[in-house]
Amino acid sequence: MFGRLTIDAFPFYSAIAASGAAITVLGALSVIALITYLRAWRVVLFDWVSSLDHKKIGIMYVMLALVMLMRGFIDAAMMRSQQAIALGNEGYLPADHFDQIFTSHGTIMIFFMAMPFLSGLINHIMPQQIGARDVAFPFMNAVSLWLTAAGAGLVLISLVIGKFSTAGWSGYPPYSGAEYNPGVGVDYWLWAVLIAGVGSTMSGINFLVTILKCRAPGMHLFRMPLFTWTVFVTSILMIFAFPALTVACGLLALDRTFGMHFFTNAMGGNMMHYVNLFWLWGHPEVYILILPAFGVFSEVVATFSQKRLFGYISLVLATMAIGILSFTVWLHHFFTMGSSADVNSFFGIMTTIIAVPTGVKVFDWLLTMYRGRLIFKPPMLYTIGFLVTFVIGGLSGVLLALPPVDYVMHNTTFLVAHFHNMIIPGVLFGYLAGYMFWFPKAFGFKLNETWGTRSFWCWIVGFYLAFMPLYVLGLKGMPRRMEHYDIAAWQPHLIVAAIGAFIILLGIICLGIQLAVSIRDREQTRDLTGDPWNGRSLEWATSSPPAPYNFAILPNVQSIDAFWDMKHRGVAYQQPDRYVDIALPKNTFIPAFIGGAAFVFGFAVVWYIWWLAVLALVGITLAIIIRASDDETEFVLPAREVQTIEDARFAKLAKAPRNEMVDDPGFAGGSVLEGST
Numbered sequence: 001m002f003g004r005l006t007i008d009a010f011p012f013y014s015a016i017a018a019s020g021a022a023i024t025v026l027g028a029l030s031v032i033a034l035i036t037y038l039r040a041w042r043v044v045l046f047d048w049v050s051s052l053d054h055k056k057i058g059i060m061y062v063m064l065a066l067v068m069l070m071r072g073f074i075d076a077a078m079m080r081s082q083q084a085i086a087l088g089n090e091g092y093l094p095a096d097h098f099d100q101i102f103t104s105h106g107t108i109m110i111f112f113m114a115m116p117f118l119s120g121l122i123n124h125i126m127p128q129q130i131g132a133r134d135v136a137f138p139f140m141n142a143v144s145l146w147l148t149a150a151g152a153g154l155v156l157i158s159l160v161i162g163k164f165s166t167a168g169w170s171g172y173p174p175y176s177g178a179e180y181n182p183g184v185g186v187d188y189w190l191w192a193v194l195i196a197g198v199g200s201t202m203s204g205i206n207f208l209v210t211i212l213k214c215r216a217p218g219m220h221l222f223r224m225p226l227f228t229w230t231v232f233v234t235s236i237l238m239i240f241a242f243p244a245l246t247v248a249c250g251l252l253a254l255d256r257t258f259g260m261h262f263f264t265n266a267m268g269g270n271m272m273h274y275v276n277l278f279w280l281w282g283h284p285e286v287y288i289l290i291l292p293a294f295g296v297f298s299e300v301v302a303t304f305s306q307k308r309l310f311g312y313i314s315l316v317l318a319t320m321a322i323g324i325l326s327f328t329v330w331l332h333h334f335f336t337m338g339s340s341a342d343v344n345s346f347f348g349i350m351t352t353i354i355a356v357p358t359g360v361k362v363f364d365w366l367l368t369m370y371r372g373r374l375i376f377k378p379p380m381l382y383t384i385g386f387l388v389t390f391v392i393g394g395l396s397g398v399l400l401a402l403p404p405v406d407y408v409m410h411n412t413t414f415l416v417a418h419f420h421n422m423i424i425p426g427v428l429f430g431y432l433a434g435y436m437f438w439f440p441k442a443f444g445f446k447l448n449e450t451w452g453t454r455s456f457w458c459w460i461v462g463f464y465l466a467f468m469p470l471y472v473l474g475l476k477g478m479p480r481r482m483e484h485y486d487i488a489a490w491q492p493h494l495i496v497a498a499i500g501a502f503i504i505l506l507g508i509i510c511l512g513i514q515l516a517v518s519i520r521d522r523e524q525t526r527d528l529t530g531d532p533w534n535g536r537s538l539e540w541a542t543s544s545p546p547a548p549y550n551f552a553i554l555p556n557v558q559s560i561d562a563f564w565d566m567k568h569r570g571v572a573y574q575q576p577d578r579y580v581d582i583a584l585p586k587n588t589f590i591p592a593f594i595g596g597a598a599f600v601f602g603f604a605v606v607w608y609i610w611w612l613a614v615l616a617l618v619g620i621t622l623a624i625i626i627r628a629s630d631d632e633t634e635f636v637l638p639a640r641e642v643q644t645i646e647d648a649r650f651a652k653l654a655k656a657p658r659n660e661m662v663d664d665p666g667f668a669g670g671s672v673l674e675g676s677t
Contacts, residue, residue, distance in 0.1 A: 071108055087484075125227065217554060219557040219562070241327075325350060332348065332401060438539070444522075530544045
């Protein structure tokens with residue numbers, strides 16, 4: 001009845017595994033207890049879990065990302081601690097457990113930290129930047145969120161029931177096949193990635209249609225903010241790349257569950273087909289993650305330099321070029337496969353070329369700052385830290401683009417250092433900058449700047465200490481994923497790397513303290529204007545936090561930097577003569593139910609509990625039928641209620657203090673320092 005699930009599935013095989021399971025369970029129980037103590041179940045269920053509001057969905061995505069950031073970093077700290085002490089001994093982690101940890105670290109950070117963070121920022125900001133009241137498909141948007149949460153839930157429950165994969169975050173056959181890895185670990189990985197991947201594909205479709213069909217009047221494509229442009233290209237990449245991952249994982253699941261031979265050595269299978277499919281998704285995925293961060297940096301640089309972005313058109317074209325070229329470089333992840341010299345040369349050249357549009361962006365950001373009025377708030381600090389650090393990672397990437405060099409460096413810690421050198425400053429710094437930049441828009445008060453600055457310095461110092469030694473170790477020939485070693489010359493570098501990891505941990509703790517202090521002091525940092533940074537794009541034209549409809553009257557866009565232009569023309573805060581009724585989506589629990597049923601389905605398939613899997617599929621099917629049969633999916637907010645909300649907003653505006661970012665008291669938009677377009 002319960003398939004492979006027995007009492008042996010519980011993590012009693014290791015004190016460390018049992019401790020991890022206990023922390024996971026206690027964490028979940030603590031959240032339940034806190035909600036109960038605050039008597040907030042009605043608010044949580046009816047205002048958040050059932051919400052189709054893109055802004056609340058964005059906030060829930062970011063909350064999931066921050067939780068998984070902490071969970072994934074614990075794995076990183078455990079790995080670095082193990083390697084720092086494991087010279088000539090077994091350390092404190094059993095080899096099998098160490099393998100689970102490096103797999104879960106990569107899986108969590110890519111699929112369940114970076115992707116939700118990306119989707120959260122996009123959900124909250126992009127519709128406001130284009131002057132829209134919502135995304136194109138609010139119901140699909142909520143389903144995407146809960147499918148992502150279901151995938152994250154499968155990863156977390158693997159700590160408590162069973163084990164996680166030991167095959168690495170990329171899951172290469174044959175080791176991920178049933179013959180070499182017969183336990184449930186790879187199945188947990190497969191179904192977590194499959195379920196979350198479907199949600200990501202749906203998000204890409206939703207974001208693309210929203211940008212194409214929901215822009216405000218006058219918001220031409222070449223008037224869109226750079227963040228929206230990066231979302232536009234990212235959405236296309238998501239639509240075309242994620243199906244490759246879904247196919248690869250689906251076929252591997254068929255191999256494991258039903259004994260098929262897509263990626264085996266026997267019966268006509270070919271393991272390299274999996275590797276090609278995985279990286280056909282995997283390298284566009286790097287740019288799926290990094291392009292929205294580039295968009296954040298563009299918004300932050302322009303705002304905190306008080307200038308229009310230098311080279312707007314070139315930034316747009318560079319973004320589009322990166323999107324196209326990202327599909328031409330996937331084979332550089334396995335130059336050692338044995339392809340011909342012509343094939344390796346082509347992919348090496350394309351990998352080098354993709355650095356060109358990225359370099360264009362770096363120079364445009366630097367030229368935007370040139371002669372600007374630089375204001376060093378935490379988002380700007382993360383941006384400057386990115387610019388300095390990312391270039392180092394880019395240079396090491398160009399080095400690895402040479403097939404002979406890659407052949408030597410492949411599977412060493414040099415590669416680990418390069419990858420993190422791109423992802424941490426290029427992606428995570430961007431998301432943290434966006435989190436601090438748009439936090440007052442989401443919640444109506446600013447984050448504490450002192451603790452934000454401390455978090456930045458811990459992150460930047462910790463990063464250099466944690467990963468620069470890995471470049472050296474890679475040059476010395478140290479393979480990655482080593483659980484213990486016998487070469488004494490490696491240990492000093494690994495000790496420094498471990499120290500760096502724990503300094504990064506201090507950075508994460510600073511983020512938590514920053515949030516707590518900011519909530520405590522929220523009345524002192526309350527944003528009454530909706531425009532705390534003297535912003536340039538339309539999201540700053542709404543209240544903080546925005547009304548459910550975003551814009552009472554859709555804005556009429558006449559320029560790049562639409563809100564800055566409206567402030568110049570003196571029309572930014574004009575009240576209309578009359579308001580109109582606004583249709584908004586009704587709340588519904590169906591998306592959360594679909595996500596819960598998807599979690600149950602994944603868990604059931606992992607353990608071969610087939611009756612439960614069928615029951616979950618039936619539940620999902622019925623939920624979709626019920627939703628498709630419902631003709632009353634919207635409600636109308638009457639014009640008089642809209643006017644009441646807007647009157648309250650303008651009353652707050654009248655009481656708002658002068659914006660600290662404005663240097664010209666006579667002009668609401670601040671100083672006029674325009675860069676080249």
